[in-house]
Amino acid sequence: MSIDLSQRLQQTMSVKVTPKQIAANYILQMSSVELQEAIAQELDENPALEMEELPSCPICGHSVVGNYCTECMPRKGEADDANRLASTDDLPGDGATRLRDEADEFDPIARAEADFTLHDHLTWNLHALLPSSLHRVADHVIGALDSNGFLTQTDAEIAATTGVQVAGVEQVLEAMQGLEPIGIGSRSITESLLAQIAYLREEDEIPVPPHAEAVVRDHLADLGERRFREVAVAVGATQREVIEVWEFVKAKLNPYPTAAFTAAVSGDSARQIIRPDVLIRDLDGEITVEVVESRRFSLNVAPIYSSLSSKLRSEETTEDEKQHVRQYVGRAKFFIDNINRRRATIQRIAECLIERQRDYLVNGVQHLVPLTRAEVGEIIGMHESTVSRATAEKYVMIPSGEVVPFSHFFTASLGVKDQIRRMIEAEDARHPLSDQEIADALANDGIALARRTVAKYRDELQILPARLRHH
Numbered sequence: 001m002s003i004d005l006s007q008r009l010q011q012t013m014s015v016k017v018t019p020k021q022i023a024a025n026y027i028l029q030m031s032s033v034e035l036q037e038a039i040a041q042e043l044d045e046n047p048a049l050e051m052e053e054l055p056s057c058p059i060c061g062h063s064v065v066g067n068y069c070t071e072c073m074p075r076k077g078e079a080d081d082a083n084r085l086a087s088t089d090d091l092p093g094d095g096a097t098r099l100r101d102e103a104d105e106f107d108p109i110a111r112a113e114a115d116f117t118l119h120d121h122l123t124w125n126l127h128a129l130l131p132s133s134l135h136r137v138a139d140h141v142i143g144a145l146d147s148n149g150f151l152t153q154t155d156a157e158i159a160a161t162t163g164v165q166v167a168g169v170e171q172v173l174e175a176m177q178g179l180e181p182i183g184i185g186s187r188s189i190t191e192s193l194l195a196q197i198a199y200l201r202e203e204d205e206i207p208v209p210p211h212a213e214a215v216v217r218d219h220l221a222d223l224g225e226r227r228f229r230e231v232a233v234a235v236g237a238t239q240r241e242v243i244e245v246w247e248f249v250k251a252k253l254n255p256y257p258t259a260a261f262t263a264a265v266s267g268d269s270a271r272q273i274i275r276p277d278v279l280i281r282d283l284d285g286e287i288t289v290e291v292v293e294s295r296r297f298s299l300n301v302a303p304i305y306s307s308l309s310s311k312l313r314s315e316e317t318t319e320d321e322k323q324h325v326r327q328y329v330g331r332a333k334f335f336i337d338n339i340n341r342r343r344a345t346i347q348r349i350a351e352c353l354i355e356r357q358r359d360y361l362v363n364g365v366q367h368l369v370p371l372t373r374a375e376v377g378e379i380i381g382m383h384e385s386t387v388s389r390a391t392a393e394k395y396v397m398i399p400s401g402e403v404v405p406f407s408h409f410f411t412a413s414l415g416v417k418d419q420i421r422r423m424i425e426a427e428d429a430r431h432p433l434s435d436q437e438i439a440d441a442l443a444n445d446g447i448a449l450a451r452r453t454v455a456k457y458r459d460e461l462q463i464l465p466a467r468l469r470h471h
Contacts, residue, residue: 023334023338024338024341024342025386025389027338027339027341027342028341028342028345028386028389028390029389029390029392030342031392031393031394032275032277032293032394035293035342039051039297039299039339042335046328046331046332046335047302047305047328048301048302048305048325048328048329048331048332049299049300049301049302049328049331049332049335049336050299050300050301050302050303051297051298051299051300052297052298052299052300053296053297118149118258119142121179122138122142122176122179122184123138123139123142124402125175125179126138126142126172126175126176126179128462129175129178129459129462130171130172130175131464131468133168134164134168134171134172136162137158137162137164137168137169137172138172138175138176140158140161140162141158141169141172141173141176141185144158145184145185147258148256148257148258148259149181149183149184149185149186149192149256149257149258150185150186150187150188150192150257151173151185151186151187155169155170155173173185174452174455174456175459177195177456178455178456178459178460180405180407181254181257181258182195182196182199182257183195183196183254183257184257184258185257186257189220189255189256190216190217190220192254192255192256192257193216193220193249193253193255194213194216194217196252196253196254197212197213197216197253198213200252202453206252208248209241209244209245209248210237210241211235211236211237211241211242211245212245212248212249214235215231215235215237215242215245216245216249218234218235219231219234219235223242223245223246223249226246228242228243228246275292275395275403276292276395276396276397276403277291277292277293277346277394277395277396278290278291278292278346278350278394278395278396278397278406279292279396279397280350280354280361280396280397280398280399281399282361282362282399287354287358287361287362287399289347289350289351289354290347291343291346291347291350293343294343299332299335299336299339300336301329301332301333301336302332305325305328305329305332306329308321308325308329309325309326309329342390345382345386345390346390346391346394348380348382349376349380349382349387349390349391350396352376352379352380353371353376353409356369356371356375356376356379357369357371357409360409361398361399362399364400364462368409368417370418371409371410372384372410373387373388373391373410374387376410391406391407391410392406393405394406396408396409416442416449416457417457417460417461419442420438420442420454420457420458420461420463421461421463423438423441424438424458424463424469427469429469432466432467432469433466434465434466435451435452435454435455435458435465435466436451436454438454438458439451439453439454442454
C-alpha cells in the first residue's frame with residue numbers, strides 16, 4: 001500500500017459579496033431619517049465631502065422660489081376659484097369661514113406647513129371607513145392614544161364618554177386595527193406584537209416561525225431575558241425554534257406602533273411627520289415619478305480637495321499629504337456613488353410600480369392588482385431582496401396627495417380582495433351579503449378566511465358593511 005501526494009491547479013467560480021456591495025446595500029435599506037443621520041456623520045468625519053442643501057418644498061420636494069412652491073401652486077383656473085372663495089366675505093358666519101378654509105387648500109405656503117401626521121392618517125382613513133355617526137367616537141379614540149400608539153381607555157370608558165354603545169366602540173377599534181401601522185390601538189406591547197404576527201400570517205409574504213403566538217402571548221418577558229430553554233419546555237418547542245421566534249420578533253416586529261409609522265420626528269416628539277421618499281404625479285394623464293431626495297440636497301467632493309487631487313503628482317506635495325487626499329477623496333466618491341445607486345434603484349422600482357399599478361394610481365385602491373417584490377425584481381433585473389431593501393420604511397406620495405408606504409403596492413391578499421369586491425358588486429341590493437356570508441362563500445371555493453378578516457379587507461376596499469349597503 002502506497003500513498004501518492006500530488007498538487008493540481010483547478011479553476012472554480014464562486015460568488016463573493018464585496019465590501020462595496022455591502023456598503024451599497026446598507027445605504028439602500030436606510031429610511032430617509034437614517035440616511036440623513038448617515039450623511040451628517042460622513043460630513044463630520046470626511047473633510048473632502050461637501051453637501052449643498054437645495055431650498056425645497058417639504059411636501060413635494062420641488063425647488064422653492066422665494067416662499068412659493070411652483071409645483072404646489074394651483075393652475076390658473078384653480079387659483080381663480082380660490083380667489084373667488086377667499087373674497088366671499090358677505091356669506092354668513094360659518095359659510096365664509098368654510099370657504100376661506102377651502103381656499104387655504106390652494107395656498108402653497110399653507111400646504112408646505114401642513115405636515116402629514118399620524119393623527120391625520122388615522123382620521124382620514126377612519127372617517128372614510130366608518131359611518132358619520134361614529135366619526136366623533138373615532139376622533140375620541142385617536143385622542144386617547146399615547147405617544148407609542150397604545151389605547152389608554154377601556155371600551156366601556158370610551159362608550160360612556162362618547163355616549164354610544166360598546167358595540168359602536170368595537171366597530172371603531174376593528175376599523176383602526178386594519179390600518180397601518182399594524183398594532184395601532186392595542187393596549188399593550190404583547191397585544192401589538194400579536195396583531196403584527198396575525199397580519200404577517202395573513203399576508204403570507206414573510207414566513208412566521210412556529211409557536212410565535214404562544215411565545216409572545218405567554219412568555220414575552222422570558223424571551224426578553226433569553227430564557228430560551230424554559231420557554232421551549234413551556235410551549236412544547238425546541239430551543240432552536242424559540243431562538244427563531246426571538247430573532248423574528250427583533251427583526252420583523254415593532255413593539256411600538258408609532259415607531260413603525262414615523263419617517264421623521266419634529267422637535268415635539270408627540271408630533272409624527274411623514275415625508276415622502278418618492279413623488280408620483282398625474283400630469284394631464286401622464287404618470288411621472290421622481291425620487292424626492294434628489295431635489296433636497298446634492299453631495300460633491302469639496303473644491304479644495306478636487307484641486308489637491310489634480311496636483312498629486314506635483315513634487316511640492318509630500319507623501320503624507322498625498323495619502324491624506326487619496327484617502328478622503330476616494331472615500332467621498334465611494335459614498336456619493338452609493339447615494340446615487342440608491343436613488344437610481346428606488347427610481348427603477350417606482351417606475352415599474354406605476355406601470356403595474358397605473359389603474360390604482362388613477363382610479364383608487366379598488367384597482368390595485370396582485371404584485372410581489374419578486375415579480376418587480378424579475379421585471380427590472382434585480383433580486384427580490386434588493387427590492388425589499390429599497391422599499392423598506394419608505395413612503396410614496398400618490399397623485400391623490402395621500403402618502404402611503406411602499407408596502408401598500410405589494411399585497412399578497414389582493415386576489416382575495418378582488419373576489420370580495422366582485423361578490424359585493426354582484427349581490428342582490430335588497431339582500432346584501434354579510435361578512436360571514438362572504439366568508440362562507442369563499443370557504444366553498446377553498447379559501448379559508450375568518451369573518452374578521454373579510455371585514456378588514458372590505459374596509460380596505462372602502463366598502464360599507466351589509467347593513468349600510470341595504471337599498
